Amino acid sequence: MIIQGFNQIAAIYGKTQASAQPRQITPAATANFADKVSISDAAKAQLDASRKTTADVEVQRRIAEIKSRPAVERAPADHEYLAEHDQRYGQLLEKIKAHGMNGSEALTADELDYMQKASGMVNTMAQLSSGEKALYDEMIAQGNHEAANGLLLVGMSRTGMEGQQVTLPNGQTFDPTSTEVTAANVRNLFKYLFVDPSGNTDRSFDALASFLDKRETANPRSQQV
DSSP states (O other): OOEEOOOOOOOOOOOOOOOSSTTOOOHHHHHHHHHHHHHHHHHHHHHHHHHHHHHHHHHHHHHHHHHTSOGGGOOHHHHHHHHHHOHHHHHHHHHHHHTGGGGGGGSOHHHHHHHHHHHTOOOGGGGSOHHHHHHHHHHHHTTOHHHHHHHHHHHHHHTTTTTOOEEOTTSOEEOTTTSOOOHHHHHHTGGGGEEOTTSHHHHHHHHHHHHHHHHHHHOGGGSOO
16 A cells, blocks of 8 residues: 544422311421422423433533534534534634644644544544654654654554555555554655655655654664563
8 A cells, every 4th residue: 555645391289288276286297388399490491401311411422423424424514513512623723723724733633633533534643653743742742743744544444454565666565554653664664655746745654754763763772662
């Protein structure tokens, strides 16, 4: 594979009965009336809670239904619904907007993973190990967005592979899903899975390899992630 170029209101009524003598109201009748008012208040509270639960269930059902479809099968109204009702999705959208055109670069690995899944985009972050996600966060924290993008390309190269061997133009074969992300593997293997005349992918992979070189030199035991 060589790859080319997101109810019914319940009401309880009580009746009191006066005795034949006007000013004689039995204690029992008074107690009965008070009890029924108490029950009525409890019923209203229960009904309100039931309505809220029903509404929450419907919201979650709609959110799950939208997320089950890829981005290309969603209408603008679907994205608006997610932004309004999925609290984390809305918060992350605001974070992206606050950082301008390249706002997604401000997201951590966990945040980007959530956004990719929620928006229906290709979930490249799901293809990275916990160590590789930690590496991504390290690069983002240092502002090395180009190297971080190179790691996302590694994730993209693994998407849908399911352990298949890839044959490169030079005849080498390897499995992207089980190949460690080291400087040498980035330069000699992952980089050649992409054909990009613009040179952007090459720059991202070169930045990733350089970052790993420095990291491995500083800590020889961190040669794999």
